Amino acid sequence: MSLQLNAGHIYGLLGKNGAGKSSLLKNLAGLVYAQSGKVNVLGFDPKKRQPALLEQICFIPEEFYLPAVKIDAYLKANAPFYKKFNHNYFTELLKEFDIPVSQKLIDMSYGQKKKIIIAFGLATQAKLIIMDEPTNGLDIPSKAQFRKIMASALTDDCCIIISTHQVRDLDNLIDTVIMLDENDIALKASVEEITEKLTFKKVKEIDASIIYAEQSLSGYNAVLPNYHQEESKLDIELLFNAILTEKTKFKPLFD
Incomplete structure (x- = not known):
């Protein structure tokens, strides 16, 4: 596998269970080590877990533990690991997420705790922010809050990777x-x-020009080569299913 990621982008990392998403993310964060090949993150080898690199990476896992303390105590213990941690931004994000600053973490729901670690991760202002299933556990209004926050979170010197199997949650959020x-x-x-x-596009019938299609109530949701430079909205879920089903048909288009 050869992959280069650049600052100023929000990447959506997709794949079936077992495709290697979590392994890739953990290699980037230095949480597991590749048996072969090289991983370079911001000029460092992540497996060495050097403080100069770790302060520039924030990994937000799908499964996490938060201690039974108040939010300010959690910040006092963890924010110092990140030199650029922005306390004012963290407070703003909590307001966006409707989280009371004085509330104890132990009294929060799973979804509220998820919002806390997302807010903390963004407030680190790390150069590489990795999110593994960030919308898992969030209700529909909270997912809307998440999309709104992420739309303004990216900076020119930051790279954000979002891994999820809930591909529709990435609509209008990622650029790659x-x-x-x-x-x-x-x-x-x-x-x-x-x-x-x-x-x-939606079509009534399937013809030879269609690369992939899924039946819907009104006909078919289809993927076609864009020979006529038509404008259309990316359907991430349809693309995901199409690529996995018809890999050989799509490969020449993107080589």
Whole structure:
């Protein structure tokens, strides 16, 4: 696997269970070590877990533990690990998420705790922010809050990776899609490139021009080559299913 990620982008990392998403993220964060090959993050080897790198990486896992303390005590213990931690921004994010600052972590629901670690991760202002299933455990209003926050969170010197199987949660959020299949990269392309090369539309009948289609109540949701430069909205879930089902048909379009 060969992959280069750049600052100023929000990457959506997609793949079936067992495709290698978590392994890739943990390698980038230095939580597991590759048996072969090299991993370089901001000029460092992450497996060495040097403080100069760790203060620039924030990994937000799917499963996490928060101690039975108040939010300010949690900050006092953890914020010093990040030199650029922005306390004012953290407070703003809590307000966006409707989280009372004085509330104890032990009294919070799973979804509220998830909002806390998302807010903390963004407030670190780390150069690499990795989110593994960040919307898991969030209700529909909270997912809307998350999308609103993420839309303004990216900076030119920050790279954000969001891994999820809830692909529709990434709509209008990411600018680049990375799709893994069997521990390899099935697709890496910007949303702009994808919609330049492919059209996503509803059709009544299937014909030879259609690369992939799924039946719907009103006909078919289809993916076609964009020969006529039509504008269409990226359907991430449809693209995900299409790439995994018809890999050989899509590969020439993105090589």
